[in-house]
Amino acid sequence: MRNKGAIWILAVALTLVCIYQLSFTWKAMRVKKHATEYAQQGIQQYADNQQNVDSIIDRRKQFYLDSISNENVYNFFGIKKYTYREVQEREINLGLDLQGGMNVVLEVSVEDVIRSLSNYSQDSAFNRAIALANQMQRTENKDFVTLFGNAFATVAPNARLAAVFNTVELKDRINYNSTNEEVLAVIREETESAVKNAFNIIRTRIDHFGVVQPNVQRIEGGDRILVELPGVDEKARVRKLLQGTARLEFWEAYDNTEVYQYLLNANDVIKQYLAANKTSVSEPEEVNEQSPSVSDDTLQQPSLLQQLQESENADSSADQLLSEYPFFEVLRPYATQESIIPGSTIGTAFARDTATVNTYMKVLMEKTYSREISVTCGRPFQLKIRIQKNNRHL
Known part of the structure; x- marks a missing residue:
């Protein structure tokens, strides 16, 4: 009987630990119950087709659970807060026998x-x-x-x-x-x-x-x-x-210094394209099908940013500046005011301008460079534009 107090303390401690561990399972079940209730709202109009109802409920339930995966759903007596994903990680593993799921066997050929x-x-x-x-x-x-x-x-x-x-x-x-x-x-x-x-x-x-x-x-x-x-x-x-199959490709790309003149001519093509779309009277000028050659003194020419800066100093009107350089409004040349930055990247664009850049690039591919180059983009939120060689002999 002398150890009765210690036994009680140990029993209480074990009980509290069990309650703590089981509380995550209880909370996870409540969240899933709320997800089911959310999924069942507003689907009475599909009652004639039970298969569609079940499919919609499953999708809405998964959408609800995905949306709160990183949100706090459990506040443990104000001591610590847990997100739904953390609650899931701590709940009891019921396994396939108790809660169901998927069992897949994959074989490497x-x-x-x-x-x-x-x-x-x-x-x-x-x-x-x-x-x-x-x-x-x-x-x-x-x-x-x-x-x-x-x-x-x-x-x-x-x-x-x-x-x-x-x-x-x-x-x-x-x-x-x-x-x-x-x-x-x-x-x-x-x-x-x-x-x-x-x-x-x-x-x-x-x-x-x-x-x-x-x-x-x-x-x-x-x-x-x-x-x-x-x-x-x-x-x-x-x-x-x-x-899903992963695919890794390697492409030979033009250097930024090689396509400097392409960008200058591309801006002229886009300007003609926009002018032709603004009026139905004037016809767009014929664009030379041959790609412009890059002169040897390309590196000695002022950078595109310098030209934009000079135009801005000469006329402070933003509308006139953008009408003169519409292509560079959405595609910023990869260059400094002093020189062109070498490498495969030719320019950057914000993700919000992706649709406009794609439209302009499609026009350029159709009118001028379709046989020689292709364009790739990378990095979300700020796209890096690269020009790939379709013909390694070019």
């Missing part, structure tokens, strides 16, 4: 990896070995790389895999003297790397998706990835997230 490593070889023995390995996979419990090696040995016993996989990408690891076992070892390493990369990409996408307590794990002894998303019922959204 080892066949596509092998074809990619061979630079999509058209060798008949290689392609017959791939087809035979696919057939063997239905009956044998082995990894695809092993099956491919066995199939290649069956189809072409005297052939060498090095002749197929001695590509530019693998030249440091595979040469013409490499044995089939050495080539298969390299293929197995590359396949393992592809599976790991796919796992990391899926894990990152799930984290950005905002699912609370997801389970992403690789199934041992294979090239499959198990994804469990508790509480998620948006099949289309998850499918789009997991099946």
